[in-house]
Amino acid sequence: MSDSRSDTLSLPVDVAVIGGGISGLWLANRLHRAGYSCVLLEARELGEVQTLHSQGIIHGGLKYALGGALSSESEAIAGMPDRWRQLLAGEGEVDLRGVSVLSQTQHLWSAGSLASRFTTFFASRMLRGRIDKLAFADYPAALQDRRFRGAVYRLDDLVVDTDSLVSTLAAPIQPHCLQVQVSADQLHWHEQGLAAITLPGVTLQPRRAILAAGAGNAALLDDARRAGLSPLPDTQLRPLQMVMVAHAQPLPLYAHCIGASNKPRLTVTSHPLPDGRMVWYLGGDLAERGVGLSAEALLADARQELATLFPWLDFSTAEWATTAVERAEPRQGSLAKPDNAFAEAQQNLIVAWPTKLTLAPDLGDRVAALLSAQGFVPQHPQPTLPDDLPRAHPGRAPWMTAFGDRHD
Numbered sequence: 001m002s003d004s005r006s007d008t009l010s011l012p013v014d015v016a017v018i019g020g021g022i023s024g025l026w027l028a029n030r031l032h033r034a035g036y037s038c039v040l041l042e043a044r045e046l047g048e049v050q051t052l053h054s055q056g057i058i059h060g061g062l063k064y065a066l067g068g069a070l071s072s073e074s075e076a077i078a079g080m081p082d083r084w085r086q087l088l089a090g091e092g093e094v095d096l097r098g099v100s101v102l103s104q105t106q107h108l109w110s111a112g113s114l115a116s117r118f119t120t121f122f123a124s125r126m127l128r129g130r131i132d133k134l135a136f137a138d139y140p141a142a143l144q145d146r147r148f149r150g151a152v153y154r155l156d157d158l159v160v161d162t163d164s165l166v167s168t169l170a171a172p173i174q175p176h177c178l179q180v181q182v183s184a185d186q187l188h189w190h191e192q193g194l195a196a197i198t199l200p201g202v203t204l205q206p207r208r209a210i211l212a213a214g215a216g217n218a219a220l221l222d223d224a225r226r227a228g229l230s231p232l233p234d235t236q237l238r239p240l241q242m243v244m245v246a247h248a249q250p251l252p253l254y255a256h257c258i259g260a261s262n263k264p265r266l267t268v269t270s271h272p273l274p275d276g277r278m279v280w281y282l283g284g285d286l287a288e289r290g291v292g293l294s295a296e297a298l299l300a301d302a303r304q305e306l307a308t309l310f311p312w313l314d315f316s317t318a319e320w321a322t323t324a325v326e327r328a329e330p331r332q333g334s335l336a337k338p339d340n341a342f343a344e345a346q347q348n349l350i351v352a353w354p355t356k357l358t359l360a361p362d363l364g365d366r367v368a369a370l371l372s373a374q375g376f377v378p379q380h381p382q383p384t385l386p387d388d389l390p391r392a393h394p395g396r397a398p399w400m401t402a403f404g405d406r407h408d
Contacts (some may be wrong), residue, residue, distance in 0.1 A: 008203045013037045013381040016197060016206035018220060019213030020046040020177060020392050022054075022189065023352050025169035026360045027210055027367055029094050033175055034368075035378040039204055041197070043181040043216070045395030050214050051357065052397045053205035053242065053325040055269040055283055056165070057106060057254075058084045058358045059157040070358045075121075077340075080129075080358045081157055093364060098168035099160050102270070106157035107140055107255035110150035111265060111309065127201070130156050130338035132290040142251040152255075159269055166394045176385065187220075189227030192287060193348030201386055208376060210350045215328035217351060229346050234331040241290030242325055243282040243302040246273060246403040247318040253280065257309060261285070266305060271399050279399040281321060287325075294320045323398040329355045345370045358373075 015031050017024045020042025022274035028040045037184035039301065061077045087096040108131070132154045139152050170177060179200060190198040211220050218235040225232055252270040259265035264284035271279045286305055290298040299320050306315055330342045330353055342353045350370060354363040396404070 003186055008198065008201055009386075010203045010205055011385070012205045012207070012380045013039050013383055014206070014380050015039075015208045015210060016041065016194070016204055017212055018182065019208045019211065019216060020044075021049060021212070021214055022047065022051040022169075022218040022357055022360050023214070023354045023363055024212035025051075025166065025173075025213060026094060026364055028173050028176070028353065029169050030364045030368065031384075033093060033095075033177075037380045037382040038173070038176060038379065039206075039292070039383070040177045040392070041180050041182055042177065043179070043213075044169050046178075047162065048190065048395030050325065050327060051166060052162050052395050053323060054162050054269065054357045055281055055359070056102065056160045056162045057157060057267075057269065058160060059155070059322070060130070060358075061105065062108075062155050076356055077356070077362070080361065083361050083376060084158065084160075084358070086210050087361065092361075094169070094361070095249065096165070096168060097174075098164060098171070100164040100211075101158055102161050103252070103254040106155040106159060107134075107143075107253075108153040108155055109143060109255055109257055111257055111259050114346040140251075140253050140255060142253040142310065142313065143255075147312055163272070163394070163400070164395050170392075170394050174393075176382065177392040178258070178385065179390045184219075184223050185346075189222055189229070191347070193229065193230055193346070194224075199389060202389065204383075206348075207379065208350060208371070209346050210352055211339065212237060212352045214353070215326050217328065217353070221351065224346075224349060229356070232346055233342070233344055233351055235328055236331040238327045238329070239291045240283065240287040240325040240327065241293070241295075241298055242287045242291070242323050242398075243298060244321045244323065245280040245282065245306070245315065245318050245401055246320075246401045247280065247315055248277050248400070249313065250278070251313070252278060256284065259285075266309065271397065273399070273403055276299050277403070279403065281399060290322065297321055301376070319403060321399075321402040323402070329353045341366055343367045343370055 014036040015038045017028045017040045022041055028038050031038045058081055060081045086092050090097040108354055132153055143150045186198045197204040211217050221232050223303055253268045255268055256264040257266040266286050267284035269281045341355055341359040343366035344351050354360045
């Protein structure tokens, strides 16, 4: 391959971050605040692929206790809600004071069967005061009907608005966020990692490169392997097909519905629209089953599920839509979910996945520890990028794309 860098502006930079979802934005913010020069490259809009499709739940692993025991996964993330609350108050390594909190708590309710009530009760006994059983008067409004049968618990989790999260993380680093689809011939590798990234008129020369591109990490890692870097992690995908229900009922709900199994039958979060309506965003087992269904079949399934769980609510005038999510993470045995955030260094390359939105602070800690272990300290000033290079800007949540442009 010929080198086309001779007639371009060479810009040294401490760190190049490839990927503009929660992991790339979080790491770029943390590095920027720590004094490192940093450039972020994103092929699409910031947060568009996974982060803005998230339900925004910042959980401490409580839902993983539904099988009757606290797993290593739930123990590892138990402190995340408190960690996020500190950051939301402006205390910590990333400033999240601009993020809107949709709910300070998450709820858990049983669907009413003997098996589901037992599962929920048994889980609550394992949680050592981290979950409270509620009286009927304290139920979320959507569940305050005398036809409801089951039990409701309040969890020490919170739900953040993903639009404001992406915008808040983008704001301090916006001039350094480039919208570019980096192709293989623009990446110049050597035995130590990524030596240069060729852009129109500019060649970035990063001292470290962080691959934080979610599902896009797979192709980037293939390029790195061809350049001789090894061993490098493999990628696995766990897809979902989420359902969005736009309705006019003033009933915000942030809750997991538990059936007889050890995972949520349905997870509901609520998101306001500009026209005053509200979207119920439906995840859980419904979204996992939806991967194998057509959109029409999944919507029929969702209508039946809401009719079964909320027979007192009228969704006859609601608008319905689906959206696909492709969650990406490091490959595990039997495609199991990873226990923690993931960061691994190979020479001057770091590969990163948060694995869950809630674990973004843990990812930051892991990357910071890797850099510290390598004795990596800030060296170059923040480069001034040419104005004609396109900047990446925050994307839109899927419910805004589906319903937010409606004009009455």
